[in-house]
Amino acid sequence: MAERKVIVESSVGLHARPAATFVQTAAKAPIDITVGKPGRPPVSAKSILSILALDVRNGEVIVIHADGDGADQVLDELAAIVSVP
Structure with missing residues (x-):
C-alpha cells in the first residue's frame, strides 16, 4: 500500500x-x-460527502493511501491537487 502525507495548501482547504x-x-x-x-479513520477518496465531512482546512496534513497498480501515480496526482494554493 502506497501512502502520501500532504499539507493542504488551498485557501479553502x-x-x-x-x-x-x-x-x-x-x-x-x-x-x-x-x-x-x-x-482519525480514513474515508473513501471517491466520496465527495466523505471528503467534505473530514473538514480539512488550509495548513492541515492529510494522509492519502492507495492500493493497486498505478497507486504511486494516482497519489502524486492527488497530492498535487491539494498542494495548489
Missing part, C-alpha cells in the same frame, strides 16, 4: 472546487484510495 477535483481524480482510478487526517 479540501472543500468546494478542490474537493470536487480530488474526488473526480480518485474516481477515475480503478484502485482503492482513502484519505484522512492523522489519528
Whole structure:
C-alpha cells in the first residue's frame, strides 16, 4: 500500500472546487484510495460527502493511501491537487 502525507495548501482547504477535483481524480482510478487526517479513520477518496465531512482546512496534513497498480501515480496526482494554493 502506497501512502502520501500532504499539507493542504488551498485557501479553502479540501472543500468546494478542490474537493470536487480530488474526488473526480480518485474516481477515475480503478484502485482503492482513502484519505484522512492523522489519528482519525480514513474515508473513501471517491466520496465527495466523505471528503467534505473530514473538514480539512488550509495548513492541515492529510494522509492519502492507495492500493493497486498505478497507486504511486494516482497519489502524486492527488497530492498535487491539494498542494495548489
